[in-house]
Amino acid sequence: MDLSLSKSQLMIRKNMRKFASEVLDEWAGVLDRDSTPLPADVVREMGRLNIWGIQAPAEIGGAGLDTVSYSIVIEEISRVSAAVGLGVTVHNSVCLAPLLAFGTPEQIARYGPDLATGKKIGGFTVTEPQAGSDASSIQTRAVPDGDHYVLNGQKAFVTNGGVGDLFLVAASVDPAKKSKGIAIFIVEKSMEGFEVGKIEDMMGMRGNMVSELFFSNVIIPRENVLGRPEDGFRISMKTLDIGRIGIASQALGIGTAAYEAAATYAMERKQFDRPIGTFQAVSFMLADMKTHLDASRLLIYRAADLKDRGMPYSTESAMCKLYASSTAMQVCMQALQIFGGYGYVKDLPVERFFRDAKITEIYEGTSEVMKIIIGNDIIREFNRF
Ligand SMILES: Cc1cc2nc3c(=O)[nH]c(=O)nc-3n(C[C@H](O)[C@H](O)[C@H](O)COP(=O)(O)OP(=O)(O)OC[C@H]3O[C@@H](n4cnc5c(N)ncnc54)[C@H](O)[C@@H]3O)c2cc1C
Numbered sequence: 001m002d003l004s005l006s007k008s009q010l011m012i013r014k015n016m017r018k019f020a021s022e023v024l025d026e027w028a029g030v031l032d033r034d035s036t037p038l039p040a041d042v043v044r045e046m047g048r049l050n051i052w053g054i055q056a057p058a059e060i061g062g063a064g065l066d067t068v069s070y071s072i073v074i075e076e077i078s079r080v081s082a083a084v085g086l087g088v089t090v091h092n093s094v095c096l097a098p099l100l101a102f103g104t105p106e107q108i109a110r111y112g113p114d115l116a117t118g119k120k121i122g123g124f125t126v127t128e129p130q131a132g133s134d135a136s137s138i139q140t141r142a143v144p145d146g147d148h149y150v151l152n153g154q155k156a157f158v159t160n161g162g163v164g165d166l167f168l169v170a171a172s173v174d175p176a177k178k179s180k181g182i183a184i185f186i187v188e189k190s191m192e193g194f195e196v197g198k199i200e201d202m203m204g205m206r207g208n209m210v211s212e213l214f215f216s217n218v219i220i221p222r223e224n225v226l227g228r229p230e231d232g233f234r235i236s237m238k239t240l241d242i243g244r245i246g247i248a249s250q251a252l253g254i255g256t257a258a259y260e261a262a263a264t265y266a267m268e269r270k271q272f273d274r275p276i277g278t279f280q281a282v283s284f285m286l287a288d289m290k291t292h293l294d295a296s297r298l299l300i301y302r303a304a305d306l307k308d309r310g311m312p313y314s315t316e317s318a319m320c321k322l323y324a325s326s327t328a329m330q331v332c333m334q335a336l337q338i339f340g341g342y343g344y345v346k347d348l349p350v351e352r353f354f355r356d357a358k359i360t361e362i363y364e365g366t367s368e369v370m371k372i373i374i375g376n377d378i379i380r381e382f383n384r385f
Helices: 007-034 040-048 067-080 082-102 105-116 175-181 229-268 280-308 314-343 350-361 367-382
Strands: 122-125 141-145 148-158 166-172 182-188 194-199 211-221
Touching: 007 040, 007 067, 007 082, 007 350, 067 082, 067 229, 067 280, 082 105, 082 122, 082 166, 082 182, 082 229, 082 350, 105 166, 122 148, 141 166, 148 166, 148 182, 166 211, 166 229, 175 182, 175 229, 182 211, 182 229, 229 280, 229 314, 229 350, 280 314, 314 350, 314 367
Parallel strands: 122 166
Antiparallel strands: 141 148, 148 211, 166 182, 194 211
């Protein structure tokens, strides 16, 4: 069993680290402070680096990378700016990936190249004001009418909502059938009746324009249904399996940044005439941080590897998200403690890491929902009665 990264994966890590430190680092604090999106020229540069089409095939302008490499890209970006990491992971794993996995050749030809090159930014929206963890209870309705559907409803907390051009939207086509009556629609921002609502003023991830979306009699051609209309819920769940590897990688990036900052500071900062990192209480915190981050990375790479080998990975994806997100929170809390009062002020990025980390325990399924997924798997395995 070889747990080392391949030459190409190491090269991807090196290149992404260089890009993040040379380009994104300058923006990370600004995006957070002003709650503004990345400038268009940086978005374009990311397109040139294939960051908007990490796993998309080269024929449509993507990099065609494996999922471990995908995780590395998200980790490295999130290490510097988790908000940018969020936009990238959602675009790639819950918009472009399901388009490529479930789309028709026509849908892929029409939307794939612009998404894979970052000419268009994508999102995926299920959540509504009354439907969060219980995604099957969505109220957004798509009524069939001749060669199209008429879409009405409201979505909440849409990542990339304020800047996106194209969204995969879950809507009920048959409310009586609950989850079996949910379809996924490819919806373009330019369609009449599409409206971006309030951009959320958030605790963290402030550089992502997470927003409400409203649909008022939006005419959606039938050819914009992703997969079969009755398969929308199943597609959503499969999509989130992919997405959770990305969120776990994002959490790993945030946690790693906090750990590295804390370890560096602990060896520089002296109290009682010695570096605070040489006090056992502090070095034990660093030891826990390093160990849990490494365990997160291994869980993520295992889920990624299973996915690449075409094996089931739904439970492993939930496990890596559960573990990496709780590790990110714990590590950020300990990092802040190591920085003492300096961790609490905005001059240093540690408090931003702390604010950014929290949401990884909530979106793409809360930690409680991850435990439901893992628990159901255990029940299937052990409940013989
Ligand atoms: C920054 C941000 C970005 C987001 N991006 C997107 C996006 O792009 N697309 C999208 O569709 N959604 C997005 N979301 C929404 C996110 O996925 C939801 O917030 C999340 O799924 C939880 O739903 P909720 O907030 O309605 O909480 P609720 O479902 O109301 O849950 C509240 C609490 O109850 C617990 N709970 C609920 N049901 C159970 C249960 N059965 N057993 C045990 N505990 C339970 C939860 O774990 C949680 O602790 C985003 C949210 C944020 C804040």
